Amino acid sequence: MDEAAHLCSDFRPTARQLWKPPVGTLELGIVSCRNLLPVKTKAGRGGADAYCVAKYGRKWVRTRTITDNLGPKWNEQYTWQVFDPCTVLTIGVFDNCHVSQSEGPNDLELKPKPKPDICIGKVRIRLSTLEMNMMYTNAYPLLILMPSGVKRMGEINLAVRFTCESILDVLQSYGQPLLPRMHYLRPIGVAQQEGLRVTAMKIVATRLARAEPPMGQEVVRFLLDTESNTWSMRRSRANWNRAMGSLADLARVARWLEGVRTWRNPLTTGLVHVLLILLVWFPDLIFPSLLLYVCAMATWGYRFRPRGPQGMCPKISQAETIDSDELDEEFDTVPSQRPNELVRVRYDRVRILGARVQGLLGDLASQGERVQGLMSWRDPRATAIFVGVCFLASILLYVVPVKMVAMAWGFYHLRHPMFRDTMPTPILNFFRRLPSLLERIL
Known part of the structure; x- marks a missing residue:
């Protein structure tokens, strides 16, 4: 429960009796970092005391600290047992703020309060993106989001390999x-999940604070990404772009069909007419042809597959286009420490965004209610028209073969633009006139 579901590295039950045998082994080599930016000043010059922490499953590992070096080399190797290939390995780089602090006098009460370690960056690697029994040696950028914006702190060189004894167990x-x-x-x-996650994070932080060498709570919070569910305009924009990107293929298919329908390329439209005739007269070929087309497209995309695991991306995170006010809001605490006027402006902005989401959900609900309204007799005339059309269509399908109806509809839909009206079709006009429950909301 200490990790988010989409970043989880361990799905095993709590009871060991329910554990299944491991399906493979994960090997991680933490090689080095290069071009690290100085995060502290020592003897009048910038430096860093870097160490690395990796987390997978219930096992946390930490490298030794390389003091006063902007290009530390660890060359340390760790292994984990893998029980599920659809899990995530997390690696973070930190600056040790304890090695450079002065010890002070012998009186413990006069010793300075230890500073938290500085987070330099982290990398996540999903095991399912790795080809089995193959060694990956790549350099990943270390990116950190600061109140001044996203900053590249350097690079980390890692060697990762996921091995398995039986590919059938993995499949x-x-x-x-x-x-x-x-x-x-x-x-x-x-x-309850959020409450349990916070409690689990505190338990893990308490346990790791007693380890040797110890890990601070800031390390645990950074690797577990505890603040991932807090409000952020940047994350909202990033999730919206992700949602739109996931529909890009559907939009591309819709544009292609619209191009065929408007005769943008007469040769393509002619071939579609021939394909329509073949599929109508041989309907058994529809699903095999569709599946074969999907297989061909997926096989064609194999040559463009990623050659290795990907690191953190500021473009996807919308960290490159964020302004200073949104950054200040993201780094603000809960409850807010900003002036009341600024909090009021941000609250109004959240209300505007919430109104847009509310309107989108309302539109989706209205479409579903209109579909239900076809047979609910909330509009007696509309339902009567729908029943009459369905009755006539059933008689037509009994008299005329389905092949002829499908072919006639296909040719009518693909007719040349010179025979097409620019106004909406009667069916669409009828659907838009159907009632919804929106008018009954207070």
């Missing part, structure tokens, strides 16, 4: 549920 794990059985029989609520 079989893809068809198994992620979480233990009890999580599906008695699911935990979202609010």
